[in-house]
Structures are given as C-alpha cells and as structure tokens.
Amino acid sequence: MMNTVLDQINRMDASEINRVVEAIKSRRNSLSYATNATLRVGDIVSWMRRDGSTITGSVKKVNQKTVIVNERNGPIWKVSSSMLTPLSIGG
Numbered sequence: 636m637m638n639t640v641l642d643q644i645n646r647m648d649a650s651e652i653n654r655v656v657e658a659i660k661s662r663r664n665s666l667s668y669a670t671n672a673t674l675r676v677g678d679i680v681s682w683m684r685r686d687g688s689t690i691t692g693s694v695k696k697v698n699q700k701t702v703i704v705n706e707r708n709g710p711i712w713k714v715s716s717s718m719l720t721p722l723s724i725g726g
Contacts, residue, residue: 670716679722
C-alpha cells in the first residue's frame with residue numbers, strides 16, 4: 636500500500652500535494668487527541684528518537700497536543716502525543 640501511495644504522490648501537481656499535506660496534518664491532530672484522551676499522569680510510555688533509539692518514561696503532564704515525559708534517571712521531554720506508545724497505566 637505504501638508504494639502505491641508514494642507512486643501517486645510522485646504523479647501529483649502542487650495543488651494536489653497541498654491537499655494531501657492538509658489531510659496528513661488533520662489526521663495527525665486526530666491521532667494526537669485520541670492518544671491524549673487515554674494518557675494520564677504516571678502512565679509509562681515510549682517513543683522512538685530520530686536516531687532509532689527508544690526512550691521510555693512516565694507521563695508528568697498531558698497538554699493539548701504534547702505530553703511532558705520524565706525519562707527514568709534522565710531528562711524531561713516534551714513529546715508530541717502522536718509519537719507515544721503507552722506501555723502501562725499508572726506506572
């Protein structure tokens with residue numbers, strides 16, 4: 636399916652690409668709100684960094700689109716909720 640999508644994108648003109656970008660932004664927002672509805676302070680979550688490594692921490696605060704996560708024995712991160720994977724509830 637992904638190859639089909641990428642092939643279609645390669646055939647699009649600028650206005651069609653702009654429509655796809657807006658649809659992607661809208662879907663990301665929907666995913667963020669859906670994830671935020673399930674997260675609570677103390678939940679254990681993980682996410683993947685750009686370098687491919689996985690970070691795990693506990694939710695410190697849930698904002699509208701981002702989540703403040705306290706990495707165990709490490710820094711505090713502000714992460715987009717769409718990037719988070721819940722691991723356990725309430726730590």
